[in-house]
Amino acid sequence: MAAAEALRPARMWPGDVMKVGAVGLRTRPLRAFLSALGIAIGIAAMVGVVGISSSSRADLDRTLAALGTNLLTVKPGSTLTGEQAQLPLEAEAMVRRIAPVRSVSAIGMIDDAKVYRNRKIDQAETGGIATYATRLDLPATTGATVASGTWLNEATGRFPAVVLGASAAERLGVGRAGPQTQVVVGGKPFTVVGILAKAPLAPELDTAALVGWPVARSELGFDGHPTTVYTRSADSAVEDVQSVLGATANPAAPNEVDVSRPSDALAARQAADEALTGLLLGLGAVALLVGGVGVANTMVISVLERRSEIGLRRSLGATRGQIRTQFLAESLLLSALGGAGGAVLGMAVTAGYAVSQDWPIVIPAWAVAGGMAATLLIGAVAGLYPAIRASRLSPTEALATP
Incomplete structure (x- = not known):
């Protein structure tokens, strides 16, 4: 052994x-x-x-991402009789309930609120500038940036203050924002608190005069219905979100809603x-x-x-x-x-x-x-x-x- x-x-x-x-x-x-x-x-x-x-x-x-690959928009389409449809007042809130949606903002057009440099301008010379009521989180969702002045806040959104798009400011001859700079919106003087840079993801903002949602309702007769709802979603879920946006924004008439398609940049x-x-x-x-x-x-x-x-x-x-x-x-x-x-x-x-x-x-x-x-x-x-x-x-x- x-x-x-x-x-x-x-x-x-x-x-x-x-x-x-x-x-x-x-x-x-x-x-x-x-x-x-x-x-x-x-x-x-x-x-x-x-x-x-x-x-x-x-x-x-x-x-x-800066090009907006995950940005989708919801706009009212046409009714069965060919008339312009309208998004419900609750469209934003309902869109926020979609799980993959990260941020939502909106603008609402005010048809009768024309914009002029001053009261002496002929009323027919509108310059193609549209007035929109806007939510305060619009820049974060659309990627818009302020070139001069500041964006609207809780205070200025309730008073006669306006932010001009880049092209709108150029047409009105407004070079800088400031407390002494005013334009006429819907027949009333509004102080220009900011001017936007070009907004490639939301070109409609370039020719817009943007005012706060509360002052639009109290001073300009805005009915509260959004005309464009912007959404940012998780990249992997953009197509899924697109497929349900119409029915979510307007459950009563999803066929009366126009939803943008995913960006080519995403593909x-x-x-x-x-x-x-x-x-x-x-x-x-x-x-x-x-x-x-x-x-x-x-x-x-x-x-x-x-x-x-x-x-x-x-x-x-x-x-x-x-x-x-x-x-x-x-x-x-x-x-x-x-x-x-x-x-x-x-x-x-x-x-x-x-x-x-x-x-x-x-x-x-x-x-x-x-x-x-x-x-x-x-x-x-x-x-x-x-x-x-x-x-x-x-x-x-x-x-x-x-």
């Missing part, structure tokens, strides 16, 4: 496996470095491509996402393949050069399993070093390029973790054949090799 115990090969603990696997890397540092560098370049390419593409996609998403965004995803998968697969070939090549050469070492270890009692474990551990260590260096290099390249292009820096965690995991898997597969080949060498054959 004691003799059997003495002949049993010593067990290799995880720490021992790591030390033995590192022997080949320490004794041939230059080759190990070059092999790890090849793996690192492959992983860096994968992480860099994923990171740069993701950063580019984030910038594209930001640009397309372009989805197509770009699909193209970039395919590019990432293809380039990532090539990078991993190159890294795996490098590891396999390095380990095969290592086995050929270390046949004497393998024979000596077998003569001293090392089992085939221990030889396999040694070379497999060496392959995994080599892959891990290359993978870690490549991940760091790929993240640095992504960050540098994104900053140079003024993009948001986006490095998906799955790319780094997946790259490391794939590196270890490739290292194990690439090192398996050399490890098996080394374990099959007999001690006499290995020692006889010059």
